[in-house]
Amino acid sequence: MQHQMEDFIRALRAADVGVSPAEAIDAHEAVARVGYADRELLKDALCATLAKSEEEVARFDRAFDNFFARSAFDMGEPPPQQGQDSEPEAKLEDVSEEAAGSQIAQMILQGDANGLAQAIEKAGQEAQVSEIRLSTQKSRLTRRLLDELGITEIEKIIAQARKLEDPGGEGLAKRLEAGKRALTAEAQRYVQRQHDLYAAESGRQLREELLARKALNAEGGIDPVDLQMMQAVVRKMAKRLADRYSRRRNRARKGHLDVRRTLRQSMAYGGVPFNVVWKTERVDKPKIVAICDVSKSVAAAAQFLLTFLYSLNEVVDRLDAFAFSGRMIPVNQILDEHGVDKAILEVLKRIGFQQTDYGKALEDFAANHLDSLDRHTTVIFLGDARSNYADPRLDIMRTIHERSRSVIWLNPEPESYWSQGDSVMTRYLPFCHLAKTCNTLDQLERIIEDVLRQYVPH
Template structure:
């Protein structure tokens, strides 16, 4: 290996001086790779050349240069921002010494909620520090765990947006173990039956023709039962992208094991990703979805996208008692008159409309937003979708039928 080669790349010569900027960029790239970003040796070399090209200027320019090279997917931007803040923070020793020696007043401010991607970034940056720390023999401690929670139980209640990279990987595996819904609806068609339910005249006459009418044995039929189509409309705007990406893994499992699952993504426009979701590899399926969508983590126009769906796709996919899963926070940025009309049309076109909203994870949620008020009267159920437990409840609800626990009318009095 040539001098200066790291991770299979030849690091460009550093500018005059004793700085280690190139080495720090290599270490930063390794940390991003551990956090789940798809970064190869070529990207690290390009980042070093980009920094040398722009020079050491402001922090914003340095952030923009590295972001343009390392961030390839919209959903990786939050992880990159948090990792950049942790890795490239200033080391002002004098200020820290003064802060340590000064008296500290008690902090009564309300703690901020952890940012999305913070756990993944901190785990990637601090994992090496834990590995280099000398191991000490821990004393044997007996713990009474009769009233404690297991790790899997904690994971079921953990918010998707606050999961680390390892927890997200475990959550994806848990999604594959969910018991899929066994819902069935009766159609107007018939299927042969061995029980004496209802005589099938045509089948009886066809069997009699084989024997010339000498022997007529009755044949029976029953109403045919099928699994209804499942149509998913998922919001991919900036406030919903973290939850939608995990939910797409759940939809990939459904698409593999169930027929007629149609998936649509919308932000400012509607995109049909049903064909992309049929790939066996979930990562490849989600990569194709991201490539097909141009407005990921952008704005949202719920009314306009529902209008496009009702006009172009409703008659194609909402037959035979279809169930619609609408995943959005309901924060419409335009007029709500169109949204109310299109929600009413969508509700009338399907057998069951379930609204999945991650904002329900907050206790004391109230339907105050104009978009939420316009959508609530036209849905059959209003459910949360922010952790594994909520997805398991959704699967049970698809099998059992409508539940009064998630009746949207319980929010009408809180408006």
């Protein structure tokens, strides 16, 4: 049964239920105590051990029901009773000595559904069907399973039975042919269950990986179905970074052993270090100011950046978000009232479809929000820096650079475009600590991770 538990844990991980090695050991302990006899008790014990959130409980339930599902094996019509009206039928030993020793053929003729179901399970393990990763593998793995089961042997017996001079040979062949069809159908269902357990999630992960590399400013925009999935990918990326940074912060609270303070406190106990004192380390949460161009060419990238930053609320001390096309407005309240998914549409209603003017936007920021910057603030600009030949206000960019901890510019255009036409990107570069092309979710994740890495314990 240990092998089955290991497969079940693999199925849970494929269903996006995180199971650590320690939790896997706890699961084996739980199974050792409750056993497999009571299905509901087993399910509750494993769920309490392995599922850690409401979403994981739902995914656990689906994986458990699918993994331990056993469909009724349909053997077709029952074997005919020998009598006056029944068709004469030969026996396996009449075919050949080899046919008489075939266990699969005997189970088919006896109508042993349970024995055949167990044989399919064993053949599935031998064929390593649980290693399935793509839907295109189903046909090949079904054939491999049937080969392990001995379907070739059944086909051979059917052909030999039809060559018998005994009139009962055709009746035997028909019975075995019906059993072969039942075995094939059950093998297909078994492979489909394994696909649902181990490959359905990997297909979704492959789709997410492709979307993470999809250009955010692609011609024709982003398909609504892809957009919804990409928003989910952004949230998952943000959660991954938040978890990573939170663990880093938790380790920092403990820090290193403070030998002097530990020895000092141990003097009251005759030198025995009952109270271990750890060095404390100050950890800053980042304060982020996001300034996003929401003109048509950059609106999609702005939406994903805001979704990403808004999902990092666990590790960000403060997020002040601003959007502009011509004039600049704060969008924190819009994010709170409408949510990230609808915020960009609401922003576009207020300031969209204006002529892009980076200088005017910087003037608005300097007039109303410049005092919010300090040496703990990271300023993130998102835009293509195309200002329609207006004054770029480099003096304000210099002030922002001097007041903040770092200035990061994310430009959806490749670097070769930064000096062409009305782009003033190269003029802003001296006032940026980091300027990167950011046109995919993968690039966005790496850059935000770099921002968080600046706030390591010190």
